[in-house]
Amino acid sequence: MEKQKRNTKTKQMVLDTLLNEPVTARCHSDIVQQLDGKIDRVTVYRILQGFCDDGLTHKITDDTGKTYYALCRDCSAGHHDDDHIHFRCVNCDTVSCIKAPQQMPRLPRGYRASGMSCFISGYCPNCLPPERNKRPKSAGAKVKLTGRKK
Numbered sequence: 001m002e003k004q005k006r007n008t009k010t011k012q013m014v015l016d017t018l019l020n021e022p023v024t025a026r027c028h029s030d031i032v033q034q035l036d037g038k039i040d041r042v043t044v045y046r047i048l049q050g051f052c053d054d055g056l057t058h059k060i061t062d063d064t065g066k067t068y069y070a071l072c073r074d075c076s077a078g079h080h081d082d083d084h085i086h087f088r089c090v091n092c093d094t095v096s097c098i099k100a101p102q103q104m105p106r107l108p109r110g111y112r113a114s115g116m117s118c119f120i121s122g123y124c125p126n127c128l129p130p131e132r133n134k135r136p137k138s139a140g141a142k143v144k145l146t147g148r149k150k
């Protein structure tokens with residue numbers, strides 16, 4: 001009973017890190033870091049796997065093979081329905097779930113799709129060089145395009 005309680009609390013802590021920014025996906029080490037060493041890496045990994053099984057989170061693998069975890073919306077245990085776009089910011093290295101209509105490309109004869117996962121790279125709203133939304137007010141400030149957040 002006691003152990004059960006502690007498990008629930010640990011799970012809740014991991015879930016909370018994801019709930020902070022619901023559309024942003026986190027990688028494993030990112031979550032471990034955010035928990036500030038309160039939960040060890042292996043436990044976090046196991047909890048995340050459990051969340052995926054329960055339909056709470058989904059896994060995203062980017063073009064470099066790095067895995068991210070993000071919250072699901074309408075998924076249930078054993079059934080995921082996450083056919084949405086994922087966007088990776090090349091500047092701050094965050095991955096976001098994007099709810100936008102996506103269209104299945106026309107496939108050559110003989111191919112039948114059963115799912116689709118789309119990965120887009122670019123700049124997120126936080127990192128986008130402010131050229132389109134330029135306002136006269138900020139004319140005095142020099143725009144640095146090479147500025148990095150980290």
Ligand SMILES: [Zn+2]
Nearest residue numbers: 058072075080
């Ligand atoms: Zn899902």
Ligand SMILES: [Zn+2]
Nearest residue numbers: 089092124127
């Ligand atoms: Zn960014």
Ligand SMILES: [Zn+2]
Nearest residue numbers: 070082084097
């Ligand atoms: Zn997603």
